[in-house]
Amino acid sequence: MIQVERKKIFTGNSTRVELKNLTKKFGSTTAVENASLEIDSGEFMTLLGPSGCGKTTILSMILGILEPTSGEIAFNGQPINHIDMSKRDIGMVFQNYALFPHMTVFQNIAFGLDMRKVEKEEKKKRVREVIKMVQLDGLEDRFIKDLSGGQQQRVALARAIVIRPRILLLDEPLSNLDAKLRKEMRTQLKKLHRELDITTIYVTHDQEEALSLSTKITVMSKGVIQQIGAPEEIFRRPRNYFVANFIGYGNFLKGKLVDEKNGQFIFETTKDSLRLTVNRDNKHQVGDQVFLTIKPEMLEIVTGEKTGVNLLDGEIVTSDYIGSATGYEVQMENGRTFQVNVPGLNPYAVGQKVKLYLDPAKILIVDEE
């Protein structure tokens, strides 16, 4: 009966995944709360969020290791909650790879094909194909413990894709690799996704990875989805304080939009009534409690004469050379500090009096929650 159901659900290779109000509780802790998410077929969706925010829990529910406390998971519109995990046809790369230590590379990769009773010659052909794809030629007969971390990771990937799954789940598959190998594998993953066109859900802490691979990003915090969007959208227009902070915005100012003039908002901080002008966006209105944020590299230091709005007097208190730029901490008289990144090697000295300019077009307004 399950066999019949499976055929009905998995018609065609493209699978759309939907999570509807998915909740998972472990006793009194809520690991995932009311998550709703749609992943179109062929999409590369990244789950981004700090440790413990529920990323692995979501994958585990899709895979079938964990049963949702409430809510529904559907493939191509058909609920799959009651389908056994061995029938879901999902390729999973576990956070720790979970390769079978008593099998060779070949046997590991062929395992899923054995389960599908793929005929011997066909099996050999397909395993050889993926081995080539992940560049493991010549290692077929090695046991897993005789492989390097990066090679193990590729075996795990090969084992998951050789079955041509409907969905590929990748749980921080690159986290154990060094920076160089990680970059290489990233390129390979990207190529692979383009070639195979499998609906993919990818979990990572690493923003750079998320940005380079995904067609869509979901940011989570403490089990709650914060924002879903295309990579540019997430990085250019983070919706709230958490998302902005997580993806590297800085210089947060808490306050209220108090007025509107010539298409610009006037903003006032709660703590020290500092007034700033910021370009209007169409998501906020006067009276909103918000955060303003500006990236350190978007702040300007002005030494000469300049007049107008958003000019703040301050003094450079620390400097830190960070590769191609210098990071400064600028302190205002009332003690408030700003982080500023300026290109070049130490153009200003510690103790120097400077003016800070916050360009109204470069300031972002984000919600508190």
Add this chain to the structure above:
Amino acid sequence: MNRVVFARKRDYLFFLPSLVPLLLLFVYPLLKGLVMTFQETGSSGLTLHNYIEFFTNPRYYDTIFRTLYLVIPATIIELIIAFGITYFIRGKMRGKGIIAGLTIFPLTLGSIIIDMGIISFFKPTGWFNTVLINIGLIDEPFKLVYNYWGTFLALIILGVAFMASNFVGIMDYIDPNLEQAARSLGASRWITFKRVYFPLIRSNVLTVFALNLIMQIGVYSSAVIVGNPASETRTFVVVAFEEAMRNFNYNMANTVAIVMGITQIVILGIVFAIRKRGYIGSASTFK
């Protein structure tokens, strides 16, 4: 278990001091005992008389079969029970601690207290038979003590406890993700057990089985207290003890002990030959 063996060069010097008591307490008596088996009481000439006596007189050679007839079926049943219980409670499970604790608890009592318990529970007027008779299942009480079955039960209780205590650790060592990976690749529960879980614990399970088997070949107090040491449960140690303490024939006592030792080594060899036919490496892929 099955760790990588590191090449050690001069470290063995540290090992020497602990070798001295080992030589004094173990190797010397063993060698002395071995020599005694080739001597007759009161003379120092070498002879094969003790061995000839052992292998021609059924009073002696029967102990081989009696011991094995008792111990081999018992240890196989112990293996099945201990494996079943620990497999059932592996991983995270409510009540795991209680079940594991109850199973392993007899180890802390030791064999004599277990024997006493068996007598009071399984004797014709004990709980077990009383209940069965009262609910009308049987008319005559089962004879479960002072015979083969008494010793058999004692072996089972202690053997299950010993093996289960080892299996719990062996099974916890297996990453649950391995089973989940197999299942997600399309394997049923049974195939997952057969192709992934069991091969990984097999070698350690067989090691524990072998250890338990050779320990139980040396059964004594249960054979005497709840068994019938005159016939059915006349095991190696019963005979050796009888020779030494009743007949004061230390040469024959040592001969019995040596034959027992050889039997243990042969059985160990058989189990390890079986073990070698499967995967013996580590169950983890991390180095």
